[in-house]
Amino acid sequence: MSFSQLGLNDPILKALADVGYSQPTEIQKQAIPIILSGRDLMAAAQTGTGKTASFVLPLLQKLDAQAGFSELRGRSIRALILTPTRELAVQVEANIVEYAKYLDISSLAVYGGVDSEAQKDRLMDGVDILVATPGRLLDLAYQRALFFSDLEFLVLDEADRMLDMGFIDDLNKIIDRLPSDRQSLLFSATLTDDIRHLADTVYDDAAEISIATNKKTAPKIKQWLITVDKDRKSALLSHLINEQQWNQTLVFVEKKHSAAKLVEQLGKRGILADSIHSGRSQAVREQILADFKAGKLRFLIATGIAARGIDIDDLSRVVNYDLPYPSEEYIHRIGRTGRAGAKGEAISLVSKDDFKNLCAIESLLGHIIERKEVEGFAVKKAVPISILNYLPKRRV
Incomplete structure (x- = not known):
């Protein structure tokens, strides 16, 4: 048609x-x-x-x-x-x-x-x-x-x-x-x-x-998670950006002070990023979004205010640095990639503290999110796996 x-x-x-x-x-x-x-x-x-x-x-x-x-x-x-x-x-x-x-x-x-x-x-x-x-x-x-x-x-x-x-x-x-x-x-x-x-x-x-039930996400969005200790999340994100040569990436955090802190941590590792959150003026947020959409800024750190307000063609990747609550917000976040039938990737960095949110998200989706491990980032505090929804880990 x-x-x-x-x-x-x-x-x-x-x-x-x-x-x-x-x-x-x-x-x-x-x-x-x-x-x-x-x-x-x-x-x-x-x-x-x-x-x-x-x-x-x-x-x-x-x-x-x-x-x-x-x-x-x-x-x-x-x-x-x-x-x-x-x-x-x-x-x-x-x-x-x-x-x-x-x-x-x-x-x-x-x-x-x-x-x-x-x-x-x-x-x-x-x-x-x-x-x-x-x-x-x-x-x-x-x-x-x-x-x-x-x-x-x-x-x-x-x-x-x-x-x-x-x-x-x-x-x-x-x-x-x-x-x-x-x-x-x-x-x-x-x-x-x-x-x-x-x-x-x-x-x-x-x-x-x-058109779609609330338990399904776009099939062309590849979803996976990496278990990581909370204090090593920023190091893991930096590692993934550098080792896998990530291009334009939208990273979600839960709190505005976390956004500013992550921008600073990435900057110390030579990765230029910027953030949008409720603590920044509307003019600044609009300029940062414009730079991100134009490709002038490769890494954008955002709180949930951006989950439904960013529409970027061919955004290849979304990262959940923090898992959202309520669980429905997960679907809206990852919906920033894989738009209009395009392929996309959604990665979540999950620590033991995130387990309850993870369970809620997987319950909403109706399936477990595939787990992967990254060499050099083995966890000290394991993230449990539901007995009913078990998938083997993969090493990348």
């Missing part, structure tokens, strides 16, 4: 051709026709499956088709896309610009961590598509910097992550302000009871699709 068979118009097809997209992914095949038909939608799709395009493309088509009938008024918006993080808001808006290249449709991303005055100035004449984090959106609404009376479309992107981050009260306040006569779309990695409860506040009767 081609994108043209989904009913998308020529300007959108031309933009897709410019970025090299020829065939839709499964989520796109199923979601785009439903959204074009005008139905509300609740969809479960893992990261890396082309989810953003599955709602952005039909929104662009519908907004373009109605351009002659819906005049934008000052400080009004026609479509609202809510995301959990600043990084994801920036990424989604960048995709909108890319796909709307040949359309007369405006877009803007608003988020905290930066001065709101420039954002308010951009909203003065109205914006077709606004991508926003919940907190900043409410701030702008309270300041009467934008109005929702002309809103036609609502998208909740990464709804599960927004609930995990405690945005439920903000979401309810936002939804209460929106016109009831709108098309609503909810996208989530999983359709849990909490997500369904949230969906009940968004719409009464929606189409539902599920």
